[in-house]
Amino acid sequence: MEMDKLVALCKRRGFLFQSSEIYGGLNGFWDYGPLGVELKRNVKEAWWRDMVAGHDDLATLPGAPGPYAMTGLDCAIIMHPQVWKCSGHYDLFHDYMVDCRESKKRYRYDQVQGRWVEAKGQRIFVAVPSGEKEDEQIEQRALKYFNLRAKHAEELHWDGPVVSLTTVKDFSQVLGPDAKELGTLTPPREFNLMFKTTVGALGGEEDVAFLRPETAQGIFVNFKNVIDSSRVRIPFGIAQMGKSFRNEITPRYFTFRSREFEQMEIEFFCHPRQSPEWYRYWRDRRYAWYVGLGLAGERLRLRDHSPEELSHYSCGTADIEYAFPFLAKGEFGELEGIAHRGDFDLRSHMEGKLVRKGNELVVEMGPDGKPRHKGSGKDLSYFDDQTRERYIPHVIEPSAGADRATLAFLCEAYCEDKVPDENGKLTERVVLRLHPRLAPIKAAVFPLVNKDGMPEIAQKLYRELKREFNVFYDDKGAVGRRYRRQDEAGTPYCFTIDGQTLQDNTVTIRDRDTLKQERLPLAEVAHRLHELLR
RNA sequence: GCGGGUGUAGCUCAGUGGUAGAGCGCCACGUUGCCAACGUGGCUGUCGUGGGUUCAAGUCCCAUCACCCGCUCCA
Numbered sequence: 001m002e003m004d005k006l007v008a009l010c011k012r013r014g015f016l017f018q019s020s021e022i023y024g025g026l027n028g029f030w031d032y033g034p035l036g037v038e039l040k041r042n043v044k045e046a047w048w049r050d051m052v053a054g055h056d057d058l059a060t061l062p063g064a065p066g067p068y069a070m071t072g073l074d075c076a077i078i079m080h081p082q083v084w085k086c087s088g089h090y091d092l093f094h095d096y097m098v099d100c101r102e103s104k105k106r107y108r109y110d111q112v113q114g115r116w117v118e119a120k121g122q123r124i125f126v127a128v129p130s131g132e133k134e135d136e137q138i139e140q141r142a143l144k145y146f147n148l149r150a151k152h153a154e155e156l157h158w159d160g161p162v163v164s165l166t167t168v169k170d171f172s173q174v175l176g177p178d179a180k181e182l183g184t185l186t187p188p189r190e191f192n193l194m195f196k197t198t199v200g201a202l203g204g205e206e207d208v209a210f211l212r213p214e215t216a217q218g219i220f221v222n223f224k225n226v227i228d229s230s231r232v233r234i235p236f237g238i239a240q241m242g243k244s245f246r247n248e249i250t251p252r253y254f255t256f257r258s259r260e261f262e263q264m265e266i267e268f269f270c271h272p273r274q275s276p277e278w279y280r281y282w283r284d285r286r287y288a289w290y291v292g293l294g295l296a297g298e299r300l301r302l303r304d305h306s307p308e309e310l311s312h313y314s315c316g317t318a319d320i321e322y323a324f325p326f327l328a329k330g331e332f333g334e335l336e337g338i339a340h341r342g343d344f345d346l347r348s349h350m351e352g353k354l355v356r357k358g359n360e361l362v363v364e365m366g367p368d369g370k371p372r373h374k375g376s377g378k379d380l381s382y383f384d385d386q387t388r389e390r391y392i393p394h395v396i397e398p399s400a401g402a403d404r405a406t407l408a409f410l411c412e413a414y415c416e417d418k419v420p421d422e423n424g425k426l427t428e429r430v431v432l433r434l435h436p437r438l439a440p441i442k443a444a445v446f447p448l449v450n451k452d453g454m455p456e457i458a459q460k461l462y463r464e465l466k467r468e469f470n471v472f473y474d475d476k477g478a479v480g481r482r483y484r485r486q487d488e489a490g491t492p493y494c495f496t497i498d499g500q501t502l503q504d505n506t507v508t509i510r511d512r513d514t515l516k517q518e519r520l521p522l523a524e525v526a527h528r529l530h531e532l533l534r
Numbered sequence: 535g536c537g538g539g540u541g542u543a544g545c546u547c548a549g550u551g552g553u554a555g556a557g558c559g560c561c562a563c564g565u566u567g568c569c570a571a572c573g574u575g576g577c578u579g580u581c582g583u584g585g586g587u588u589c590a591a592g593u594c595c596c597a598u599c600a601c602c603c604g605c606u607c608c609a
Contacts, residue, residue, distance in 0.1 A: 004602085012545050012559085018600075024583060025600045092609045099535060099606090106535065106606045189535085193609090213609090249535075249607045257608075326602090334608095421569065429570080449566050476561095480569035487569095499567060508568075515569070 003326045006414050007254060009430065013488055015039065015410065016255065028251030028259035030403075035489055038440030038470060040262075040406045044241055046437055047264045047400070048072070050289060052239045063284055065277040068268075069236040071226060075218025077243060078209050084194065085373035086348045087217050090210075093193035093246075098165070099186045100176040109188040110166055112177060114138065116159035119146045124182060125174045127165060134162055145175055195245045195259075211245040216397060219267040220345045223380055234382055234393055235278065237268040241402065253326045255403045256333060262402035267395050269382070272343070275394035276316070279340040283318045286338055286398045290320060290405070294435040295412050299323040301332060316340035320400075322408040335408055336400035343392040346380045350392075409438055413490060419515060422480065432490030433513055436533050441491040442469040443529055446482050448498040450475050457522070458497040461507070465526060469533070487512055493532065495525055 010016040014033030018025040032040055055070040084090045096109035107129060114127035115138050126145065128137045142156050143149070165185075168174060172183040179185075195211040198204075212218065219238045226238055241264045251257050270278045287302045305317040317339040321332035344361060348354050352371035355364040366372040383390045413434040418426040436442065445462040447454035455475055462473040472491065474482045479496065486494055494510040501507055506519040509528065520528055 007601090008545065021600090023599090027600070088609070097535085097607090108607095186535090191607090193607095246608090250605095252602090254601095419569065421571080427570070446568095448568065451566085454567095478566075478568090478570075478572090482570090483568080484570045496568070510568080517568075 003254070003324075003411075005416075006325070006410060009414070009432075009488065010036070010410070028248060028257075030255045030258055035440040036406075039409070039434070039438060039490075040402060042438045042440070043406050043409065044262070044264065044402055046293060047289075047402075047405075048239070048241065051237075051266060061281075061285075064281045065274055066235070068270075069232045070266075071230055071232055071236065071238055073219055073222060073226065073238050073240045074242065075212075075215065075222065075240060077212050077245075078197065078199065079212060079218060079221065081209055082373070082376075083217050083221055083349075084210055084213075086353050086375050087220075087345070088348070088353055089194060089213055089217075090373070091353070093213060094190075096188040097191050098171075098188050100179055100184050105176075105178050107177060110164060112165035113162050114165060114168075114174070115162045117142045118157040118159060119148065119155050122146075123159065123173065125165075125168055127174055127177050127185075129177045138162065141175065145180075191247075191249065193247050193249075195247055213246045214244050214399070215240045215242045215263045215265045216267060216345070216399065219265070220349055220380075220395075221376075223267075223269070223346060224378065227382065234384065235268065235270040235274065237266045239264075239266045241265075253324065253333075255407050256324065256326070258403060261404075264400040264402050264405075266398045267345075268397070269393040269395055271384075272391060272394045275340060275342070275396065279316050279338070279396050282396050282398050283338045286336055286400070287320055290335065290408075293409065293438060294433070295322065295408060297412070299412065300408075303332070315342055322404075322411070324408065325411055333404070334401075335404050336398060338396065338398045341395045341397050343394055345395055346392050349376050350378060350380050351375045409434060429484060429487060431487040431512060434490035434492070436492040439490045439492050440470065441472045441486070441489055442533060443493040443495060444472045444474055444482070444486045444491050446473075446479055446494060446496045447475050448479055448496050452499070453502060454497045454499075457501055461495060461497070461522065461525060465529065468526065469529060483510065493529065 007016075013035055015036035017031045017033055019029035019031050020026045052070045052072050057069045058067055060067050081090075084093075097106050098109050098112065099106050112127050112129060113134055114125050116123060116125050117138075118124075119142070124142075124145065126138045126142045128134055128141065139153065139156070143153065146156070148155055165174070171185045171187065174185055175182055176185045194213050197209055197211060199207050199209045219240055222238075226232065242262065243260060244263050245260050248257055248259055251259055255261075266282075268278060268282060283302065287300075290300055299322055301321050301323075303319050303321055305319070317337060319334045320336040320338070322335050323331070324333045327333055344354060347361065352363045352375035353373040354361040363375075364372040381390050381392045410432070413432040415431050415433050417429055417431060419429045421427045432439075443465065445458050445465065447458040458475070459473065462471060465471040472486070474485070476482070483494055490512075492512045494512075496508045496510065498508065500519070501522065505522045507522050507525065508517045508519055509525075510517045
């Protein structure tokens, strides 16, 4: 499937529009149209129902170590700036970058390493991107620059150890990591990956706040509130859906990498001893969720991260990925990450921003010997009344992208097939084979023709169904055309009132995927639709 | 941020300096008896945006915005 065709369909049928389109659009922002808003709502509602509202607190679900509770939360998008300092986002999202005019490459300012060297009467700073065997790389680059053979390496006079580019004031004598000439690096420029805003009408620098780059932190900072107010006991999860914002350098791939996006996140709190089991449970449970809603083919995969890939605080992470059509063959894009985060988050908000030291997480210290970012100082540990044990819970985080899931469902659903026309000749058809739970319109109601009382009966059925379902009434043009229009919108069922209805009160139900038609009594339509949408 | 490509009707696209086009869709009326292709009529455009060159610009030049591809980035 070519992505262009899906993008065109999304626009034509009102799934997705470019944001602010009449003013030329805005990079990285998208609007959901009349059909898109229903689809995305259905994705989110399916998630909330399956994970939270419909969760059985009493049962031990297949694969789970035991019963658990689920509860929800809806936090403010703007939180105290200290939240982001302790979570690590402030430092990580606050990068300085340098560009190379010659190689057109971009580097993190603080990650470029290099060493001063003098030869042939010239003193230059030889840079390499941080990595392995920096010394070796630097020497090779220096030899090459001065046009020396390896056996003449002693002509290179090193001045000091390998240091960061941040120690260099003037870049005119710097040999960039991929450059052949000196002085090709631009001055460092600040990249704010968090959206900055100001709280209060007169706000100055000290009133700076950030739009949240993830919903998770709102859950951590409310952990104690939920414990104290809801009688939940560990193990339990807190779920939240909502907008997040990241000032991506390169928004790309339709809605896949947007600057404003919606997340569906769970923070699941459990005893440290049980956390590996819960991690595996959530990984498999979340994968099965996508499969159940139609991403069943080879385009969906569950990928465990390799140890090198793991974040500094994580002891296990898996991605649920989808082979989006805009990616290169063999490449997958992330729909959801399931991370074992240990006690990193709760401890950070207690003690302050943490860093890894050996095998331990310790509070990162600033140059003044005090914590670089001070925590709340509140006790976020948990006391188990039954075992008389106090501990900081470990956290399993299934973090999903609502827009990415919506896009994946659209990509998977898009299908061009051939169906017979009135003469039995095969004609092209565009159909969205969306799972009935996700379909924006659940059913359409048609009078076969606009006479003999058919419209009256059809309208009555439409009104009855509309009370419970998003249904659509259409009496325009030939009925075949109406079926095709619904196919493009992904509507799974069509009910048609025809001549026979007038005699025996039965209607036809037409299936989007098989095109099969079946008669059923008018009075049973609502009941049947209920069953089909389950 | 860099390089390449693209931008014309709701959609897909034609239009190589001289009156703005086609197909599909959409709307109305008629027709209608189950899978888009019946008839008649109709609506649709600051040619992405802003400047410039020219008697004349959709077309040439400059800038800018957006989308696609490749770098870069992606806790």
